[in-house]
Amino acid sequence: MYEYFQDALRNDGLMQLYVLVSFVDTDTGQESIICKEYKYSNVAVVNREKGFIYPESNFNVKGNIDLKNRKSMVWKQFKDVVGDRTSQEKLHNFICANVTKIDMQGVIPIVENGDLRAIRIIHELQQDKEIQAMTVAVNFNKLNKNLSNPSFIMALIQFLPFNNWGPYYDKNYRLEFDISSSLDITSVQLEIKDKMKNKIFDKTLATSEEVVHYSFYLREMGSIEKWMEVHELCFIVFSHSISKPKGTFTVKDLKLVESNELK
Numbered sequence: 001m002y003e004y005f006q007d008a009l010r011n012d013g014l015m016q017l018y019v020l021v022s023f024v025d026t027d028t029g030q031e032s033i034i035c036k037e038y039k040y041s042n043v044a045v046v047n048r049e050k051g052f053i054y055p056e057s058n059f060n061v062k063g064n065i066d067l068k069n070r071k072s073m074v075w076k077q078f079k080d081v082v083g084d085r086t087s088q089e090k091l092h093n094f095i096c097a098n099v100t101k102i103d104m105q106g107v108i109p110i111v112e113n114g115d116l117r118a119i120r121i122i123h124e125l126q127q128d129k130e131i132q133a134m135t136v137a138v139n140f141n142k143l144n145k146n147l148s149n150p151s152f153i154m155a156l157i158q159f160l161p162f163n164n165w166g167p168y169y170d171k172n173y174r175l176e177f178d179i180s181s182s183l184d185i186t187s188v189q190l191e192i193k194d195k196m197k198n199k200i201f202d203k204t205l206a207t208s209e210e211v212v213h214y215s216f217y218l219r220e221m222g223s224i225e226k227w228m229e230v231h232e233l234c235f236i237v238f239s240h241s242i243s244k245p246k247g248t249f250t251v252k253d254l255k256l257v258e259s260n261e262l263k
Helices: 002-010 063-079 085-096 166-170 224-228
Strands: 016-024 031-039 099-101 108-111 119-126 131-139 152-163 173-181 187-194 199-206 212-217 230-238 246-258
Touching: 108 119, 119 152, 131 152, 131 230, 166 224, 199 212, 230 246
Parallel strands: none
Antiparallel strands: 016 031, 099 246, 108 152, 119 131, 131 246, 152 230, 173 212, 173 246, 187 199, 187 230
């Protein structure tokens, strides 16, 4: 859907989206097909905190009357929708910016020895909630006498079942983010893997207390075939890259950005 909006804007809103909906009568088995046409001008952004709700079957009436009332309530929500201009402008600006932000809210903590007490992940939003940041605190101390010290600690971003970054490759996108760390961490490893756990990209990132900006063109990181099934993106601290048992690193504004440069 994002790519449709993006292409529609690039073509002055002339692109059209066609949706085919199939209905099957369960009594007769007869199928009906409806084709709906949508233009960019048909898209209305609304600001509804609770979203659209499909009511449960909790009316006093029964049977077909119950179903009819429920349908009426559902469609009334859409009929009464009023476009929110501020949200519409935000969508327009977001699409035109040719930026795809990578969500870090669902990051998975991984500790090599299995003791998750060794990692703590803190999420924050900055600049009007549009820039995501995560701070990862690691502890390489021996927290369990029955376990050895961990050899690595990881913050894993997983795409299920996988993400196809081929279109981003075609349009010359680059992966960008800012990273900083406590003085005790000298580097963080960035690894990107496909759904078979094969490494697509493996890079040691030098880190310091000062924020460092990294930018990697997908076309320089591998062939397009490798980017068709992106399954994992992870930031790893190895025991040899930290001088003291404890430390932190922060990743901010992780995103894919289209470049106007020819490569």
